Amino acid sequence: xxxxxxxxxxxxxxxxxxxxxxxxxxxxxxxxxxxxxxxxxxxxxxxxxxxxxxxxxxxxxxxxxxxxxxxxxxxxxxx
Amino acid sequence: xxxxxxxxxxxxxxxxxxxxxxxxxxxxxxxxxxxxxxxxxxxxxxxxxxxxxxxxxxxxxxxxxxxxxxxxxxxxxxxxxxxxxxxxxxxxxxxxxxxxxxxxxxxxxxxxxxxxxxxxxxxxxxxxxxxxxxxxxxxxxxxxxxxxxxxxxxxxxxxxxxxxxxxxxxxxxxxxxxxxxxxxxxxxxxxxxxxxxxxxxxxxxxxxxxxxxxxxxxxxxxxxxxxxxxxxxxxxxxxxxxxxxxxxxxxxxxxxxxxxxxxxxxxxxxxxxxxxxxxxxxxxxxxxxxxxxxxxxxxxxxxxxxxxxxxxxxxxxxxxxxxxxxxxxxxxxxxxxxxxxxxxxxxxxxxxxxxxxxxxxxxxxxxxxxxxxxxxxxxxxxxxxxxxxxxxxxxxxx
Numbered sequence: 001x002x003x004x005x006x007x008x009x010x011x012x013x014x015x016x017x018x019x020x021x022x023x024x025x026x027x028x029x030x031x032x033x034x035x036x037x038x039x040x041x042x043x044x045x046x047x048x049x050x051x052x053x054x055x056x057x058x059x060x061x062x063x064x065x066x067x068x069x070x071x072x073x074x075x076x077x078x079x
Numbered sequence: 080x081x082x083x084x085x086x087x088x089x090x091x092x093x094x095x096x097x098x099x100x101x102x103x104x105x106x107x108x109x110x111x112x113x114x115x116x117x118x119x120x121x122x123x124x125x126x127x128x129x130x131x132x133x134x135x136x137x138x139x140x141x142x143x144x145x146x147x148x149x150x151x152x153x154x155x156x157x158x159x160x161x162x163x164x165x166x167x168x169x170x171x172x173x174x175x176x177x178x179x180x181x182x183x184x185x186x187x188x189x190x191x192x193x194x195x196x197x198x199x200x201x202x203x204x205x206x207x208x209x210x211x212x213x214x215x216x217x218x219x220x221x222x223x224x225x226x227x228x229x230x231x232x233x234x235x236x237x238x239x240x241x242x243x244x245x246x247x248x249x250x251x252x253x254x255x256x257x258x259x260x261x262x263x264x265x266x267x268x269x270x271x272x273x274x275x276x277x278x279x280x281x282x283x284x285x286x287x288x289x290x291x292x293x294x295x296x297x298x299x300x301x302x303x304x305x306x307x308x309x310x311x312x313x314x315x316x317x318x319x320x321x322x323x324x325x326x327x328x329x330x331x332x333x334x335x336x337x338x339x340x341x342x343x344x345x346x347x348x349x350x351x352x353x354x355x356x357x358x359x360x361x362x363x364x365x366x367x368x369x370x371x372x373x374x375x376x377x378x379x380x381x382x383x384x385x386x387x388x389x390x391x392x393x394x395x396x397x398x399x400x401x402x403x404x405x406x407x408x409x410x411x412x413x414x415x416x417x418x419x420x421x422x423x424x425x426x427x428x429x430x431x432x433x434x435x436x437x438x439x440x441x442x443x444x445x446x447x448x449x450x451x452x453x454x455x456x457x458x459x460x461x462x463x464x465x466x467x468x469x470x471x472x473x474x475x476x477x
Binding site: 008009010011012013014016017038039040041044045047048049051052057063064065066 | 126128130131134135138139141143203204217219220285286287288289291317406407408409411412413414415418421422473474
């Protein structure tokens, strides 16, 4: 079960800032963080910030102006 | 099509109806209505955000929005430069163009930019950003807009002091007076290009940059499927920031050619002063405002309708329709109470700052630099410093 961060209702730039701090605090063995957001600009800011911390982003549109971003830690061996 | 897309069609139909009615009453109302719709739609589709343009350079090392702003400024500068060179062929005579935003330049320009920069970052959007986010359903942006109205009113109450102390004796510096039209345009475009390089440098210093998710790459077969893809690109998928900036710059040139540069805090001040007068809180007679371009205060004149009302409400309605069409409309209510205080406080800062500087990120900046006016650059520098301070502030507010 992946950790989930709900940033719905947040204004710019908090969806991204809270995602970054959650990624930094992610426990060592956890590899996936799911971020639920209703803030479309976050779909562009989060992937770059996640990549800089070593995470890949997959965006799922869940409808009703909401998205789930699945952030997966890159395999360090592979990179 | 989704239900919200059909709803968007209904809103566009209503917008067309308003156009037809206003065109019969006053063709100027109709023209401003169309400009408002166009500006609002492009702002929403491009997620064009001046607050993010400055803030994200400092906060993230991410330059998407600033690149769009710089492209829009470049397009605007070329167009404004051309129009102004026809309006004032002999620039060395120390004549100023009649309607461009060449504004008195002084300490008020710097302070206005500083306050505005702090406010837009703390509130999470500037005045135009808050206006189109209101259309997208952000409750915090409605609060920010109320703050802007309050700040403008406070600014209007102190205007005469600022006018007597600083503004009345401030120079209006227009680059073509010193270095001619071609020189002024060359210097402006060179500075914008240098800023673009600086943005790329800041971005790369921050680390890698992941490009936006590519649009659907499926091959199309036949006219219908290609048209559908084009329509999706315009109405559903977010626009790239470069085309959005270029179109906004181009629309600004068209509006300037037709009448005046884009800007609207003057109109918002009219609403603010109008509401205040209902409870006898209106400011005294404002000195000097009748003779200045830009978004200076507009005293309430007792009438409800004017052309600028159609520009501002058009921007709001088109962002609402744009968000509906893209499936991005949603009533978004912040869970943390601190956000309401941030939006209101940031709005007040923006309102006071735009009153002093005679414009917001649109009037004093996005129209100021294309006016080839020094005040546009000074406002921009202090906007950046304010945004830097604001970025430090929001890091402390969780």
